[in-house]
Amino acid sequence: MSIYDSLNPEQLKAVQHGEGPLLILAGAGSGKTRVLTHRIAYLIEECGVNPFNILAITFTNKAAGEMRERVDNLIGFGGESVWVATFHSTCVRILRRYIDRIGYDKGFTIYDSDDQKTLVREVCKYLNIDTKTYKEKTFINVISSCKDECITPEGYEASNPANPNTIRNARVYREYQRRLKAANALDFDDLIMKTIELFDADKEVLENYRQRFKYIMVDEYQDTNTAQFKLVSKLATYTTEDGEVQHNLCVVGDDDQSIYKFRGANIKNILNFEDTYPDTKVIKLEENYRSNGNILDAANEIVKNNIARKSKALWTKKDKGEPIHYTTYYNEYEEAEGIAGEIERLSADRPYRDFAVLYRTNAQSRVLEEKLVMNSIPYKVYGGVNFYQRKEIKDVLAYLKVLLNPSDDIAIKRIINVPKRGIGLTTIDKVEAYAAEQGISFFDALLQVPFIPELKRAGDKLTSFANFIRSESAHLLSASISEVTKEILEETGYLEMLKEDEDDETLSRVDNVDELLNKIIAYEEDEGPEPRTLAGFLEEVSLVADIDSLDNNEEGDAHNHVTLMTLHSAKGLEFPVVFIPGMEDGLFPGYMSITSDDPSDIEEERRLCYVGVTRAMEKLYLSNARTRMSRGEQMYNKPSRFINEIPRYLLQTTASEKPDVYEQSKRIRSGYGDSYGKNFDTESSLFSSSSSRISSAKQSKGKSDLFSNPYIMKGMGGLKDGSNPDYGVGDKVSHIKFGVGVVKEMNPKDGDTEVVIEFEGENVGVRKLRASFAKLKKL
DNA sequence: CTCAAGAGCCTTTTT
């Protein structure tokens, strides 16, 4: 019995493909990762390829990690020499070695999107561009899409030199690049583009990698942009000893799952692959191993409406399964409650980790969270704000970045007055002007403070800050990263500052900093192939996404929770039970795509819908709300057009609206007066009491639920929620972030009430919260 | 230089 016996004939064909370009069109759930890993094994074991000569590229660290693990399991000895990495980390590794050949320093810093924004803002200020008339975002988009297409500022300007907008954008782009270079920094897009530049500039380096990466595999090929395509096609040119030129490039993708056009993904890369490489072998994987028949039929019917696609139809040997549940709710609160109730009901037979709620926009998660907490259902929200993008984490990292690369102006300006050192904007401007005049970096200007006549009293503060940075930098030579970090936190008073203005609402910033320290220590202790350096740590950290931490395969209670994430983040994942709320025209498909002149925008939304539907293995729940609050405005959306694209016989439709809703709401309104009765949200909290699912204990929460609704609070004119809480010492309450806990103390404090609660969550413990801020619900 | 209240902004986001 060999490892290849478990493959179907098409998969086997792909695995056994030898030299030459190969395009694998792998539908959702058709086992593409299996094919990729088995192909790597086949090349090594059956074709005698040296693992060292294989490169496998993915988009996410998570995908790379999974592939790494599976390759190691399949191959055993030698498997670790296969180069498995993301596009970005591959480029970083190459650039760290050779970037000096295109005039950068090897110790370059990587700028994330926040740094990028800050830099663009500075550039606009410098160029006297009013950011009210011309948005920074526009410039960021222009720069990013230029880089996706490998276009330089000059090339961009030349594309339309008569257009004043083009000229302006090009000026910003050029100045932005100049500053990046001065700071010895690269943004994410640069990582790809500079690698290409390096390959173009230095044939020796290119040839070196071409001969090394004899076999190249690219996962999620439909999401590659032009730059990534260029990079891969440059590399995939191997010359044998006989002088024969081979393109041993194997790409795997699904044009129906291309959902990142807005980030520059070029769907033509996959649609035209065969034109680029005429001797391409094409293999389609159409058997789906994931979803029930009805789910798959629905997915096929939806995506069939797209014009720009390679025809293919997924099929399965599995049963039809149950129909797709489609429910129309009254509003988003009722929708969230319905979902929470259904999860509660189904969770009698299956663990929470089986469930996922996938939404179009991150903003939708709030209501869902609220209702899950009320039902005591464990959940985790993925995406949203990345750990490494949190203010306090970025601050600490900025200190570390400066130690390593003092030219990093963005980082140094971030921390120069954090914690407060009495160095204000005027002072910073003066230093900056001096630095610009002398053509030196901000930090170097700090060292010359005595020579800046405009600076009087602030001078000493600047000098002592610069000295502090220098001494910590020197300290790094003899101490570990974590020791230096701790010292910085203490010496600067940063930790103290956090402790002082610790806010009730945000999960403790101090805890986050602790978590960062833990990560640093873990990094130091984990003996990798590379030596443990600050540069290595910062690099690892700058290339991770929140989604990478997702692990729904792990057993144990710690990982047993419902998953909440956007449809985008869900790609590549699967769940037995999937809910997709907000199936409404205007939300999904989004408003922008409906009003766009470009019909392909709707097609991208449709593919996103296809991705969402095909995440479900057994049960799929679609729903829409007749009305929902969005951006502070009441919206009345029609059901999504994608619902209509699913044949009726696949759907089981329910309208959850109850006939006595209006009667009930009238009763309540008359009880409290008319001032807030006009909004529909008032009713949301009432549905729960009329619903049979909700236990009697929860029915008593009526009042606190009203308080939790911000809209109603406004109507109550000045009544502060929490000034008069309905809970007391000994009551069980729930908090949106901290979960369930018991009230220990209630202390009046400046017209408010300080509530001390002992939470059940392991990492939460006892917290002091202010009643008016913490939206506590009595259970 | 600092704080606090108002104005303005929103999609999706692998790195």
Place this chain on the structure above:
DNA sequence: GGCTCTTGAG
């Protein structure tokens, strides 16, 4: 509705 940035007063 909620977050971030700006602006104006102390």
